[in-house]
Amino acid sequence: MPANDLIFQRLKAATDAELAAISTVLEAKLIGEPAADIALLSRALRKTAGHSLRNLWRDEHELAYDQILSDVIAEAAKHAGWPAPNIEGPPTTAWFEDYVLLALTFAAHKMDATPEASATARTEAEAAIRGQYSVEKSWTGGAVTAAVVAGLAVLGGAIALGGYAVNRFLLSGNMSKIVPAVLVLIHVRLRETAEKSLEVANGSR
């Protein structure tokens, strides 16, 4: 059992709000005991993401995060209107996650996008999956998807999810739970990175 794999690490680093969000979308009721809740969410995520037949002989914490991400990548590409990207070389989780973020961000606004904007956003997302573009540095890169994101009222003052005119797309089957849950796990990563950068900046003052 990969008791300390990336899913566990993210869940351990998650805030109460992040855990609550994952539990809501996975429909897994938390009991308020951290270790048990983390195991519960890991189990729920992998069970929902895995094939029901294979789940029968697979350990409940066995399904790897990268495997879940591969399915989410395909789903995100489909909703962005792009072909599934080629994945070359060994998987690098952060690159996969950046692709998912960029594709879903574009998918939510693709109704307003021109074919050129779609092609540019796709190029950027595919650069991310090869590690040539990072969401963490998107605000210094002048990227197209960043411009799309800038059109949203980003964090703070814009907390009413769904209060904006976005392209609401339906996800098939369990993907309607897996995709939001994975988005929250990515949220954990970027929040942690941001907090560390702020701590470093504060310490150096």
Place this chain on the structure above:
Amino acid sequence: MVVDKWVFTASAKWQPLVRAGRVVLNEKANRLIWARGSRKFVSALVPSHDLTMELARAPLAPTGLQELIKLAPALQTVAPALEALQVVSAIGAAASVANLAISVAGFAAVLARLQRIEGKLDEMLVTLRGDLADLAGKLDDVAMATLLAGRDSLERSLAATAEPERLESARRARDRFQDCRMASLALWRRTVPWLNPAMNVATVLELQGRYVASAIGELQAAFILGDAGAFRHVARTTSADVRAEMMMSPVSALRVRTDAALKGLSKDNFQLLAGEVCGIPSLATQLRAAGGATTASANRLADFEDDADLPELLGAPGHEILRAMRDAPGLDVYALGHGFDEDGA
């Protein structure tokens, strides 16, 4: 603004105390201050050895300000004001006066900026609770009117030819700026902006900018009124307010916003979340810059204390100094920080 280090230095008289650490160079104000206790003004700086050598090497010994500023680019922006004050030969005083020059011109630019954003604060605060939004809307109109009236009174004071009118206008300006400053502080205390996820960073900085702009206006008015004690009091209390009330923990400010962004997440509304997650690095950048801007504003307000000595140092009344500084072109705004620059300096 820091004048190039090779241009000015402590005079020989003060060098032993500098070496002993009893007096230090206040780079922001370009003067010597006591290292401990009051940290009050000790002495203006004098031309450094390097500058003296540069002047000696010149084919025609330049003694005027025009020649000096060619050697000290940092002084170029305040040259017209220095000329107006006829402190051409008082190089040390020229260095000292640079701080106030920026302060005054900065204030004019702040007011110009406030005019451009008039009425925006209530729009920005529309997401607040109903009662606070009402308060913010009313405050926005009243505060802008008060700020503009304060500016008008301040300019009238500077234009006045008779002493009673000058002082009366300065008093009115001081009171109006003080009212506006206190109103901004009251709203700040009620909204707790850094820990309020409904307020984005731009709105928080806007509110903080109102406070700082009002404080600077109050300082200008107090400078004209000529009571050094009252002037120092305003500088101290406004700086203390910014430090005590408006400083923040960037990590807490980020956390409260990222957590709030997840509220209400469901499989039916997750589409927006990807964009919100993409925005986290940007939010961190904004908060880092906002923290720097807040610190810079507090430091600058505190530095105003040093300006209390200028009328005595320059042998000119406050309104004449302000008038000369107001007319110095090309100076930058510092009071609100620099938007989203990394260091907020």
